[in-house]
Amino acid sequence: MKVNVDHPVYVLVFSAVVAAVFTGGIMAFHASTREVVNRNEKLFEQRALVEVFGLSEGQPLTDARIADLYAKHIKPLDVPLVDPESGTAFNVRGVEGPAVRRTYVATRDGGAVIGYAFPVWGVGFWAQISGYFALTPDLDRVIGIAFLEHSETPGLGGRIMEESWRERFDGLDVSPPPAGYQFIYIGGEPPAGPDSPKAGRYVDAITGATGTSAAVNIFLNERIPQFRRAAAAAGLGG
Amino acid sequence: MPEPPGQKITAVKAMWIQIWEENPIFRQVLGICSALAVTNLVYNTLLMCAGLIWTTTMSGLTVSLLRNWIPARVRIMVEILIVAVFVIVVDVVFRAYFFEVHKNIAAYVGLIITNCIVLGRLEAFANRNKLIPATLDGFGAGVGYALILLVISVIREILGFGTLLKGTGWEIQLLRGWEPGVYDTWWRNWTLMVMPPGAFFVLAIVVWAARAYSMRREHTAEEAPK
Numbered sequence: 517m518k519v520n521v522d523h524p525v526y527v528l529v530f531s532a533v534v535a536a537v538f539t540g541g542i543m544a545f546h547a548s549t550r551e552v553v554n555r556n557e558k559l560f561e562q563r564a565l566v567e568v569f570g571l572s573e574g575q576p577l578t579d580a581r582i583a584d585l586y587a588k589h590i591k592p593l594d595v596p597l598v599d600p601e602s603g604t605a606f607n608v609r610g611v612e613g614p615a616v617r618r619t620y621v622a623t624r625d626g627g628a629v630i631g632y633a634f635p636v637w638g639v640g641f642w643a644q645i646s647g648y649f650a651l652t653p654d655l656d657r658v659i660g661i662a663f664l665e666h667s668e669t670p671g672l673g674g675r676i677m678e679e680s681w682r683e684r685f686d687g688l689d690v691s692p693p694p695a696g697y698q699f700i701y702i703g704g705e706p707p708a709g710p711d712s713p714k715a716g717r718y719v720d721a722i723t724g725a726t727g728t729s730a731a732v733n734i735f736l737n738e739r740i741p742q743f744r745r746a747a748a749a750a751g752l753g754g
Numbered sequence: 755m756p757e758p759p760g761q762k763i764t765a766v767k768a769m770w771i772q773i774w775e776e777n778p779i780f781r782q783v784l785g786i787c788s789a790l791a792v793t794n795l796v797y798n799t800l801l802m803c804a805g806l807i808w809t810t811t812m813s814g815l816t817v818s819l820l821r822n823w824i825p826a827r828v829r830i831m832v833e834i835l836i837v838a839v840f841v842i843v844v845d846v847v848f849r850a851y852f853f854e855v856h857k858n859i860a861a862y863v864g865l866i867i868t869n870c871i872v873l874g875r876l877e878a879f880a881n882r883n884k885l886i887p888a889t890l891d892g893f894g895a896g897v898g899y900a901l902i903l904l905v906i907s908v909i910r911e912i913l914g915f916g917t918l919l920k921g922t923g924w925e926i927q928l929l930r931g932w933e934p935g936v937y938d939t940w941w942r943n944w945t946l947m948v949m950p951p952g953a954f955f956v957l958a959i960v961v962w963a964a965r966a967y968s969m970r971r972e973h974t975a976e977e978a979p980k
Contacts, residue, residue: 671948
């Protein structure tokens with residue numbers, strides 16, 4: 517039987533069938549991999565948290581080790597954290613989802629608190645950058661920084677993911693700075709000497725990625741005081 | 755470039771035409787948006803090319819299979835739907851099995867849908883040719899694209915980072931770039947090569963070189979005694 521492929525009814529039926537078959541197929545394929553994708557996303561976030569608290573101790577992080585370290589040492593904080601000045605929330609309880617901001621606490625085997633990791637986010641050179649920033653229990657020193665999401669130029673701004681750059685934050689002073697100074701400096705003039713208000717708060721910019729470094733500098737100096745105020749309001753820290 | 759109606763070519767010839775004689779990048783200058791975007795690292799380029807080869811091959815095959823049933827007035831819509839499905843497959847596979855890779859090139863993978871090479875081959879060849887030639891034509895277009903992109907990415911990565919295969923686990927440090935207080939060497943990594951504008955220069959030089967070589971070959975063949 518010869519089918520008239522230009523008949524309006526045929527065109528309508530064909531379009532509907534093709535759309536249903538192909539979109540149905542891709543939905544089924546997507547559903548069949550959803551569990552693996554969710555596991556990957558969870559593991560990616562757990563790896564960032566293990567790294568930001570410095571729990572890897574220089575050892576390679578296998579998937580099993582990440583899950584083990586996370587289960588033993590890290591848990592979400594159970595207190596609401598909202599900056600009373602800006603209203604920025606750092607810990608939202610009772611809601612789950614990838615976009616929900618959570619703050620985590622890490623503890624040693626005996627239960628002593630290692631520190632707190634709070635979400636940091638802001639506009640990078642190209643698009644949104646987000647990650648975690650971990651501070652000591654008194655909230656005055658940096659334990660580490662890790663990024664989850666960015667669209668920076670691979671090899672330039674994308675180097676924010678590299679451990680060699682992130683480890684430069686370890687131990688930095690983030691106590692309240694003197695008036696007119698920032699909590700942290702990324703790039704720009706290095707401190708003139710040990711007595712400079714910048715001393716102990718300075719990290720070199722990424723070579724060739726001044727824009728990304730400046731963007732991270734801006735949003736960290738926005739989030740750190742916001743988190744400190746939120747933590748003070750919740751009774752955390754020193 | 756549409757083949758003249760009625761012209762008969764073998765499946766292998768159809769593939770070779772796309773790889774070299776009518777190469778999508780240096781002959782047709784199609785799909786260069788991604789050629790500029792992903793070629794600062796060989797690793798990203800390899801993955802993007804794998805995604806494109808898969809998409810051109812599978813969409814060529816599918817459109818050829820359905821060519822007698824697709825109504826002319828909705829053919830572009832159907833073709834785009836088919837292309838989108840195969841691109842989403844690439845994205846889902848990366849998400850599920852190459853998660854780190856997905857984090858790096860997710861933005862570019864989605865753009866394969868709008869890559870002119872894919873729709874161009876479906877319109878010019880697959881929707882009027884049999885299964886095997888159409889599949890090999892799509893495969894050839896993908897491989898032709900990949901060959902030129904790999905050349906561009908090797909040049910950009912060496913000049914921009916001093917490395918080859920950075921990010922793969924088989925990284926080779928060819929030139930150690932100067933970094934203040936870290937490495938004091940004569941070589942300065944060429945930041946422009948890592949940024950999109952660097953791709954314009956390298957793409958233009960590679961297209962010029964490939965065209966010059968191709969034209970010289972054709973000229974020599976024409977002058978050869980029959």
